[in-house]
Amino acid sequence: MSEILGSIWWLIVALGVLVTFHEFGHYWVARRCGVKVLRFSVGFGKPLWMRRGKDGTEYVVAAIPLGGYVKMLDEREGDVPEHLAAQAFNRQSVWKRIAIVIAGPLANLFLCVALFWAMFVIGRPDFAPVVGHVQGVAAQAGLHPGDTLLSVGDRETPTWSEVQLALVPAALDHADTPLRVRTAAGDELTRRLPLSQLPEEFDERRAVEIIGLTPRHLLAPAQVGFVAPDSAAWGVLAEGDRITAIDGLPVTAWDDIPPLVQKLGERGGSGMVEVERKGDRLALEITPRQTKDTQTGGDYWALGVRPARAQAPAKDAVLRHGPIEAVPAAVRESVHQASELFAMIGRAFSGRVSVNNTVAGPITIARAANAYAQHGAAWFLQMLALLSLSLGILNLLPIPILDGGHLLYYLIELVKGSPVSERAMAAGQYVGLALIAALMGLAFYNDIMNNLVR
Known part of the structure; x- marks a missing residue:
């Protein structure tokens, strides 16, 4: 399946699941409150499939899978027969109306917990939180290659994904x-990462890189893929050699090689390069040569080799809990992600984070859904959980036309003792539509800039 078709398919699946649960929350509570439901629709536009239940409700799957709705009997939207008036939404007490409206977002929050639970039980394959290379503030903190990050702040980090989620x-x-760290020698230590020294503004998408941390699984192996003719390594090293040490200093990844070669060249004379070749360990004498840097115009010491093409690293860690243990873990994760979402909204409003990277449109969501699905069921469940959480919380924002806007009207009604006037509600609807239109415009703009203009 191509990336485009896959993205479209997984977007439809994701939206279908989230919208169905959201609208089912409204539907289920409305029925329990004695309100007649006229239509339960997943999607908008022309119905592709429709069935009428014994209770008279039309169940519909529509052509445009970008939302859904529950249409309830309401005297404000048309004539209602006298014998059905008691089942109209507008005739219900304010507390029943609040319960019906809040049920949609709550359904998404419950779904979020359920999806996290399923993710933990299935087990999400990931990479171990082992440091591969350090520089910048990470080096200032005393971190070293081979360190395992056990926790960041008060968040446990059993995988590298948790490290990223905590550090950003x-x-x-x-x-x-x-940071709670286990060194390569097995000692557990606490380091303090001086993030206050980071630049005032930086690309939050590159936060971990800017901190100076490179995980072990992203390091290119120290395996020779090409030896340049007439170079220092020509006739000494061969394609397939894995370099293990230079001048007595160990090499674990390709990034270790340039600084060691530079030191060897500055020292002058030849040095020993230790390699593994077809199961044999060899110590080979080599003398680096000065080479012109075509970009800077300066000179540097080089062997004349390039790395082998790196294969996709194998995942070496799994985030998993038993069915019972997964229940509190899912609740904790949902609460943590909710607090992070509120914090991110606060950062966007205060200008500490760019709205270009916080408001995503359908193209970004579709690409993410496809990417997560390719990593396996547990990854896709995690993405669904985060989307469900976002949908639930954003729907509670006090913006007219959203569930939170309706709740605001009902809270005002509780305070003043009478419903908000239809004129005020109509004005609020226009304001809400303008805000949603602006948000959608920003989302589509971000989609274009981040996905199409590259």
Whole structure:
């Protein structure tokens, strides 16, 4: 399946699941409150499939899978027979109306917990949180290659994904953060990462890189893929050699090689390069040569080799809990992600984070859905959980036409003792439509800039 078709398919699946649960929340509570439901629709536009239930409700799957709705009997939207008036939404008490409206977002929050639970039980394959290379503030904190990051702040980090999720918000807040670390020797230590020293503004998508951390699984192996003719390595090293040491200093990844070669060249004379070749360990004498840097015009010491094409690294960690243990873990994760979402909204409003990277449109969501699905069921469940959480919380924002806007009207009604006037509600609808239109415009703009203009 091509990336485009796959993205479209997984977007439809994701929206179908989330919208169905959201609208089912409204539907289920409305029925329990005695309100007659006229239509339960997943999608908008022309019905592709429709069935009428014994209760008279039309169940519809429509052509445009970008939302859904529950249409309830309401005297404000048309004539209602007298014998059905008691089942009209507008005739219900304010508390029943609040319950019906809030049920949609709550359904998404419950779904979020359920999806996280399923993800934990299935087990999400990932990479171990092992440091491969350090520089910048990470080096200042005393981190070293081979260190395993056990926690960032108060968040446990059993995989590298948890490291990223914990480090990015801390970096955005420029908050010095404690790290619990297990060294390569097995000692457990606490380091303090001086994130307050980061630049005032930076690309939050590159936060971990800017901190100076490169995970072990992203390091290119120290395997020779090409030897340039007439270079220092010509006739000494061969394609397929894995370099293990240079001048007595160990090499674990290709990034270790340039600084060691530079030191060897500055020292002068030849040095020993240790390699593994077809199962044999060899120590080979080599003398680096000065080479012109075509970009800077300066000179540097080089062997004349390039790395072998790196294969996709194998995942070496799994985030998993048993069915019972997964219940509190899912609740904790949902609460944590909800707090991070509120914090991110606050950062966007305060200008500490760019709205270009916080508001995503359908293209970005579709590409993400396809990418997560390719990694396996647990990854896709995690993405669904985060989307469900976002949908639930954003729907509670006090913006007219969203569920939160209706809740605001009902809270005002509780305070003043009478419903908000239809004129005020109509004005609110226009304001809400303008805000949603602006948000959608920003989302589509971000989609174009981030996905199409590259």
